[in-house]
Amino acid sequence: xxxxxxxxxxxxxxxxxxxxxxxxxxxxxxxxxxxxxxxxxxxxxxxxxxxxxxxxxxxxxxxxxxxxxxxxxxxxxxxxxxxxxxxxxxxxxxxxxxxxxxxxxxxxxxxxxx
Amino acid sequence: xxxxxxxxxxxxxxxxxxxxxxxxxxxxxxxxxxxxxxxxxxxxxxxxxxxxxxxxxxxxxxxxxxxxxxxxxxxxxxxxxxxxxxxxxxxxxxxxxxxxxxxxxxxxxxxx
Numbered sequence: 034x035x036x037x038x039x040x041x042x043x044x045x046x047x048x049x050x051x052x053x054x055x056x057x058x059x060x061x062x063x064x065x066x067x068x069x070x071x072x073x074x075x076x077x078x079x080x081x082x083x084x085x086x087x088x089x090x091x092x093x094x095x096x097x098x099x100x101x102x103x104x105x106x107x108x109x110x111x112x113x114x115x116x117x118x119x120x121x122x123x124x125x126x127x128x129x130x131x132x133x134x135x136x137x138x139x140x141x142x143x144x145x146x147x
Numbered sequence: 148x149x150x151x152x153x154x155x156x157x158x159x160x161x162x163x164x165x166x167x168x169x170x171x172x173x174x175x176x177x178x179x180x181x182x183x184x185x186x187x188x189x190x191x192x193x194x195x196x197x198x199x200x201x202x203x204x205x206x207x208x209x210x211x212x213x214x215x216x217x218x219x220x221x222x223x224x225x226x227x228x229x230x231x232x233x234x235x236x237x238x239x240x241x242x243x244x245x246x247x248x249x250x251x252x253x254x255x256x257x258x259x
Binding site for chain 1: 151153187188189190192195202235237239247248250251252253255
């Protein structure tokens with residue numbers, strides 16, 4: 034079985050400050066990990082993924098995430114938040130042996146205030 | 148640009164009146180998914196196709212059916228919509244190798 038947890042429903046940061054959106058996961062095999070962003074009344078948009086290789090993954094719009102196997106975490110980060118980063122963020126995990134099917138977290142609403 | 152297209156963007160139907168939502172993709176991806184999303188919650192997977200192989204989630208109601216006539220198109224049929232089926236329906240695709248999903252803009256279904 035695979036699962037993912039996003040412990041914070043809401044994250045608030047000031048523009049220009051660093052942001053972190055947390056994600057922890059559970060899989061029986063090797064994890065494939067993903068972050069998606071959703072703006073109001075839109076579909077989800079892929080930000081970045083970890084499959085293998087470097088633990089620090091860089092993605093779209095200046096976002097990055099760090100894979101930590103010992104802590105089973107994949108937190109999303111950005112050094113300097115923008116008001117336009119305000120959106121709903123989903124973490125997703127797929128077991129490398131579970132072809133095709135990902136499990137999504139409940140989402141974290143990020144609000145960046147000017 | 149390669150993309151995932153969903154039609155219509157907004158669909159209004161009456162209680163019990165069948166409705167079909169469509170999805171097409173120009174990405175030539177093997178896998179296509181249908182999700183139901185309510186009120187900014189996590190997308191709930193209804194079913195997915197791995198090429199022509201249909202995979203139904205155990206808790207997807209029988210009221211929901213799907214067809215994938217070819218690689219590019221996939222349809223979601225709701226045979227008798229209830230008030231609880233009002234939601235955003237998201238179509239997504241992925242390739243077997245990469246794994247990340249590409250989502251369409253969604254169809255917002257209203258049931259009167």
